[in-house]
Amino acid sequence: MDFVEKRLTQRAKRGDREAFAELIEIYKDKIFQLAYRMVGNRQDAEDIAQETFLRVYANLHSYDDSYKFSTWIYRIATNLCIDRGRKKRPDFSLDEETEPGQGMDWYSRLSSSEKTPEDKVVTQELQETVQDALSHLQPKYRSIMILRYIEDLSLQEISDIVKLPITTIKTRIHRGREALRSKLRLM
Amino acid sequence: MECREMIILIHEYLDGDTDELANQHLQAHIRSCASCRQHMHELQRAIAFVQSASHIHVSPDFTARVLAQLPAPTKANLFSSWLRNHPFLTAAAVFLFLMTGSLCANWFDRDNTLQVSSANMDKLKIDRQRNVVVVPAGTSIDGDLVVRNGNVDVQGHVKGNVVAIEGKVFVASTAQVVGNTESIEAIFDWIWYEVKNIGNDLLPILP
Numbered sequence: 001m002d003f004v005e006k007r008l009t010q011r012a013k014r015g016d017r018e019a020f021a022e023l024i025e026i027y028k029d030k031i032f033q034l035a036y037r038m039v040g041n042r043q044d045a046e047d048i049a050q051e052t053f054l055r056v057y058a059n060l061h062s063y064d065d066s067y068k069f070s071t072w073i074y075r076i077a078t079n080l081c082i083d084r085g086r087k088k089r090p091d092f093s094l095d096e097e098t099e100p101g102q103g104m105d106w107y108s109r110l111s112s113s114e115k116t117p118e119d120k121v122v123t124q125e126l127q128e129t130v131q132d133a134l135s136h137l138q139p140k141y142r143s144i145m146i147l148r149y150i151e152d153l154s155l156q157e158i159s160d161i162v163k164l165p166i167t168t169i170k171t172r173i174h175r176g177r178e179a180l181r182s183k184l185r186l187m
Numbered sequence: 188m189e190c191r192e193m194i195i196l197i198h199e200y201l202d203g204d205t206d207e208l209a210n211q212h213l214q215a216h217i218r219s220c221a222s223c224r225q226h227m228h229e230l231q232r233a234i235a236f237v238q239s240a241s242h243i244h245v246s247p248d249f250t251a252r253v254l255a256q257l258p259a260p261t262k263a264n265l266f267s268s269w270l271r272n273h274p275f276l277t278a279a280a281v282f283l284f285l286m287t288g289s290l291c292a293n294w295f296d297r298d299n300t301l302q303v304s305s306a307n308m309d310k311l312k313i314d315r316q317r318n319v320v321v322v323p324a325g326t327s328i329d330g331d332l333v334v335r336n337g338n339v340d341v342q343g344h345v346k347g348n349v350v351a352i353e354g355k356v357f358v359a360s361t362a363q364v365v366g367n368t369e370s371i372e373a374i375f376d377w378i379w380y381e382v383k384n385i386g387n388d389l390l391p392i393l394p
Contacts, residue, residue, distance in 0.1 A: 014267075015268065016268070017254065020257075021250055024253055024254075028245050028249050028250060029242070029243075029244050033242060033243060036243060037240065042243075046245060046246065050252065050256070053253045054253065057257055058258075123241065127241055129236075130236060131240075133237075145237060146237075149237040149238050150237065150238070150240055155202065170202060170204075173198075174195075177198065177234065180237065181229045181233045184229065184233055184236060
């Protein structure tokens with residue numbers, strides 16, 4: 001896997017768009033997932049994911065491939081999410097057309113899964129609770145909890161991504177777990 | 188051990204940082220202490236809860252939209268990717284470029300002084316006033332005789348080609364030239380001559 005990514009990043013560095021498209025395919029869901037759990041809505045999350053890949057492309061020349069590509073891209077995405085949280089995001093309406101003139105609004109984009117209506121409600125409630133619990137964490141704990149338990153990364157990799165020592169990561173995970181625990185006790 | 192310290196141990200356990208001894212210690216405490224048991228259970232539930240977050244997918248046209256927003260490839264990029272895709276044509280182009288370059292350089296870098304190349308310089312008579320190289324009657328020159336910026340007057344014997352670049356070759360009735368005599372005055376003649384030389388050099392290699 002690492003070898004494949006190394007080849008792809010080298011090709012993308014030389015301006016090969018097909019290689020870059022393959023890198024997007026490998027990482028788009030992971031990055032979108034991280035962004036979605038950080039900001040809590042699809043539109044902002046897609047914007048962040050898109051911005052992440054555009055930044056990756058613009059900075060490929062400065063990427064040092066002795067580091068893992070995943071570490072680098074997660075770092076860019078995490079920073080974008082935290083920056084986005086600092087700014088007040090512009091209001092967004094579901095009635096807005098996704099692309100001008102296409103006649104599609106954001107309701108049509110909302111995913112529909114193949115479950116029965118009851119299942120859907122239950123799943124959706126659970127998902128909303130997860131999202132709600134996460135959104136009550138401070139961004140610096142939220143990002144690390146997402147990287148650890150949703151993206152399933154090791155402590156070492158998280159430490160590389162946020163450029164903080166492992167002991168700090170552990171402290172944040174401990175506090176994040178405690179915060180989630182007390183949040184869930186109330187539900 | 189106090190329960191406060193136990194909580195720290197529980198977190199270390201959840202991070203996978205405890206050794207066998209600490210694990211046994213923790214299990215023993217948890218069996219006897221209901222509040223710590225409860226605490227650990229709640230933490231494990233919190234983890235499982237976050238992990239249960241369903242994995243959502245980005246919209247299907249995401250990749251295409253990102254690619255559409257990339258800056259347009261520069262001319263240099265297009266050119267270099269064309270070169271990468273056509274290695275043979277690239278090699279041929281480079282070869283031709285260097286060949287014409289060196290031929291032209293030979294042609295344009297000349298000066299106007301008389302230049303003679305021959306294996307038997309001592310036997311030649313060089314008349315600088317008239318810019319003529321004379322092969323005197325009764326002498327024999329081994330190999331080719333090449334003169335630049337002057338004429339050649341052959342009266343004796345040459346066992347090779349006689350070439351005058353930017354000059355003329357006069358062959359007297361007494362002369363004997365084993366090879367060809369040639370006068371080269373234009374750049375195309377010069378290039379042709381060089382190409383022929385390469386051809387002649389290569390021919391013996393071929394079977």
